[in-house]
Amino acid sequence: MTTFMLAWQSIGNRRTTALLSVFAIALSITLFLGVERMRIGAKSSFTNTISGTDLIVGARAGSVQLLLYSVFRIGNATSNISMDSLDAIEARDDVAWVVPISLGDSHRGYRVMGTSNDYFEHYRYRNKQPLEFSVGQRFEDLFDVVIGAEIAQQLGYQIGASVIISHGIGAIGGNKHDDMPFKVSGILRRTGTPVDRTVHVSLAALEAIHLDWENGSPSSSFRLSADQVRDLDLQPSTVTAALVGTRTRFGIFQVQRFVNEFKNEPLTAVLPGVALQELWSIVGVAETALTAVSAMVVLTAILGLVTMILSTLNERRQEIAILRSIGAHTGTIFSLLMLEAVILAAGGILLGTGLLYALLFAINPWIEQSFGLYLAIEAPSLYELKLMGLILVIACVVGTVPALRAYRQSLVDGMSVQR
Amino acid sequence: MYSSELSDTDRDCLLALNDVRFHWPGRDGFALSVDSFSLDFGEKLFLKGPSGSGKSTLLSLICGIVSPDSGSVCIDGTDIAKLGASQADRLRADKLGIIFQQFNLLPYGSMLQNVLLPLQFSSARRERASANGTPEDEAQRLLQRLGLSPDQHARGVTRLSIGQQQRVAVARAIIGSPRLIIADEPTSALDADNRDEFLKLLFEEVTRVNAGLILVSHDQSLASGFDRRMDISDIASTAATEVV
Numbered sequence: 001m002t003t004f005m006l007a008w009q010s011i012g013n014r015r016t017t018a019l020l021s022v023f024a025i026a027l028s029i030t031l032f033l034g035v036e037r038m039r040i041g042a043k044s045s046f047t048n049t050i051s052g053t054d055l056i057v058g059a060r061a062g063s064v065q066l067l068l069y070s071v072f073r074i075g076n077a078t079s080n081i082s083m084d085s086l087d088a089i090e091a092r093d094d095v096a097w098v099v100p101i102s103l104g105d106s107h108r109g110y111r112v113m114g115t116s117n118d119y120f121e122h123y124r125y126r127n128k129q130p131l132e133f134s135v136g137q138r139f140e141d142l143f144d145v146v147i148g149a150e151i152a153q154q155l156g157y158q159i160g161a162s163v164i165i166s167h168g169i170g171a172i173g174g175n176k177h178d179d180m181p182f183k184v185s186g187i188l189r190r191t192g193t194p195v196d197r198t199v200h201v202s203l204a205a206l207e208a209i210h211l212d213w214e215n216g217s218p219s220s221s222f223r224l225s226a227d228q229v230r231d232l233d234l235q236p237s238t239v240t241a242a243l244v245g246t247r248t249r250f251g252i253f254q255v256q257r258f259v260n261e262f263k264n265e266p267l268t269a270v271l272p273g274v275a276l277q278e279l280w281s282i283v284g285v286a287e288t289a290l291t292a293v294s295a296m297v298v299l300t301a302i303l304g305l306v307t308m309i310l311s312t313l314n315e316r317r318q319e320i321a322i323l324r325s326i327g328a329h330t331g332t333i334f335s336l337l338m339l340e341a342v343i344l345a346a347g348g349i350l351l352g353t354g355l356l357y358a359l360l361f362a363i364n365p366w367i368e369q370s371f372g373l374y375l376a377i378e379a380p381s382l383y384e385l386k387l388m389g390l391i392l393v394i395a396c397v398v399g400t401v402p403a404l405r406a407y408r409q410s411l412v413d414g415m416s417v418q419r
Numbered sequence: 420m421y422s423s424e425l426s427d428t429d430r431d432c433l434l435a436l437n438d439v440r441f442h443w444p445g446r447d448g449f450a451l452s453v454d455s456f457s458l459d460f461g462e463k464l465f466l467k468g469p470s471g472s473g474k475s476t477l478l479s480l481i482c483g484i485v486s487p488d489s490g491s492v493c494i495d496g497t498d499i500a501k502l503g504a505s506q507a508d509r510l511r512a513d514k515l516g517i518i519f520q521q522f523n524l525l526p527y528g529s530m531l532q533n534v535l536l537p538l539q540f541s542s543a544r545r546e547r548a549s550a551n552g553t554p555e556d557e558a559q560r561l562l563q564r565l566g567l568s569p570d571q572h573a574r575g576v577t578r579l580s581i582g583q584q585q586r587v588a589v590a591r592a593i594i595g596s597p598r599l600i601i602a603d604e605p606t607s608a609l610d611a612d613n614r615d616e617f618l619k620l621l622f623e624e625v626t627r628v629n630a631g632l633i634l635v636s637h638d639q640s641l642a643s644g645f646d647r648r649m650d651i652s653d654i655a656s657t658a659a660t661e662v663v
Contacts, residue, residue, distance in 0.1 A: 327513070
């Protein structure tokens with residue numbers, strides 16, 4: 001029998017304990033890899049909130065602030081930008097498209113965003129995926145709204161549901177545009193982005209509901225009905241921000257400079273990817289927390305392995321005594337015990353990795369649908385491979401502990417062990 | 420006195436211990452010393468020793484598991500005390516066959532695998548076991564002589580009775596004809612009938628290969644048939660080490 005066969009048969013002889021150890025290690029590995037995937041998934045879901053848009057244009061502000069209100073619907077713009085400026089940008093040869101957005105109102109705590117139907121065409125998230133409708137369609141009538149998946153789920157809205165928009169962004173109170181109710185025309189599929197929590201209306205409709213308002217409240221002197229506004233000019237003169245697409249990558253920087261140096265109005269153009277990275281560096285504390293969790297999981301796995309190897313020491317003393325008595329070299333005993341630790345650890349790592357991928361394939365669509373968290377199914381990263389290697393090395397080292405103990409007193413063990 | 424030259428007695432004896440002093444490292448309170456002790460080639464010695472008499476320590480010294488602080492332990496002309504750990508392992512594999520009180524066998528090997536195990540660590544014994552065919556043939560002949568029928572040889576050892584297990588242990592100790600067999604209370608787990616049968620077979624095999632035998636037991640009734648009978652206290656003196 002070779003040393004490997006000895007180790008293998010010895011494990012086989014204790015297969016229940018051995019299998020349990022392998023499962024324990026496997027579970028830790030699955031957990032570690034799972035947390036790691038979650039961390040990467042959360043980061044990439046965040047940094048891929050918007051893609052396909054080359055520039056975001058708004059009133060002069062910091063890039064993070066602009067990103068926060070235009071993409072994440074957090075906070076407010078310092079001021080609006082005029083449609084004339086947007087027209088000037090759109091007129092450039094290197095600009096492919098401009099989608100204006102207008103913010104400021106809300107519906108039961110969810111932000112209302114005025115935009116054009118082009119938004120559904122050009123807004124992309126994660127690897128340039130377009131928005132898709134789970135039911136319904138874009139705006140057709142003036143008072144149509146398209147709602148995100150989370151709103152539909154939370155508020156139980158279906159196609160045709162009536163939506164009343166409140167002025168301002170408070171969840172409760174505030175004046176309501178209840179003279180002009182909207183109707184749900186479409187519900188978007190879940191994206192895992194702030195789109196899920198946005199009420200989309202047309203810019204014209206936003207203009208319409210504010211026509212008979214003065215200074216943030218309904219005018220006391222003149223009122224318009226929903227039918228009357230349809231005949232009026234509903235072209236807004238200002239919007240909050242705009243998404244811009246350029247024809248070439250090189251064009252991005254030319255347009256950015258053009259916007260930043262725009263004469264008639266102070267404007268800012270930011271690259272969404274850069275701004276997202278900047279923002280992630282602020283909110284990335286969550287990532288650190290997940291890293292800490294996976295470190296603890298790995299630590300648990302290693303502790304489990306150590307405990308297991310040390311606990312088998314007693315049952316193996318007799319075995320070591322026998323091998324020593326027939327003249328097995330210390331090296332043989334060492335490699336025997338180390339081999340066992342390595343076999344168990346390697347088995348656990350392989351099983352755990354397999355388990356993770358099986359799990360990913362099984363529940364990935366569900367995770368994405370329910371949480372909007374996209375977990376990439378890809379080969380283990382270098383970092384993950386390194387940690388697996390580390391676990392293997394530690395198994396090796398710990399495996400020598402029984403060998404060291406067994407080294408001197410093994411024959412005495414054989415003589416004195418009474419069972 | 421510590422000489423690198425072996426004295427004549429050391430050379431002519433199978434086993435010779437001279438001026439041996441030993442204490443367990445890191446353990447207060449137990450030390451063992453042997454002034455002079457020797458065993459002739461092919462001599463069968465009954466050693467009476469209750470537990471706590473230094474039996475384990477003495478046998479560990481003879482087997483080269485531990486090295487004395489001073490003195491010499493010669494086996495077949497080689498001073499095991501002067502060997503490195505791996506050389507001592509080799510010497511043990513080549514020259515010694517050891518039988519424990521119980522649990523002599525690897526539970527996951529077959530009877531045959533267990534018997535063949537020592538040959539893996541000693542090429543000299545492997546050669547001798549191959550003198551009349553393959554080592555497997557030799558192992559089967561041994562097992563059969565010890566009353567274990569061939570249809571059992573490939574089977575696992577866990578279902579064997581203790582008597583059968585001890586006989587497999589004899590086959591493993593004897594295979595490849597080592598010079599010295601050391602048996603530590605080999606019969607204490609056996610009933611009277613099995614014990615007599617076991618001793619008979621052990622004697623036959625040891626005599627056949629002309630090996631020396633040291634059998635340690637607290638049971639004086641086993642002592643008949645041995646060339647010499649001694650008490651451990653005749654050979655070794657134990658003392659508590661003084662804490663200075």
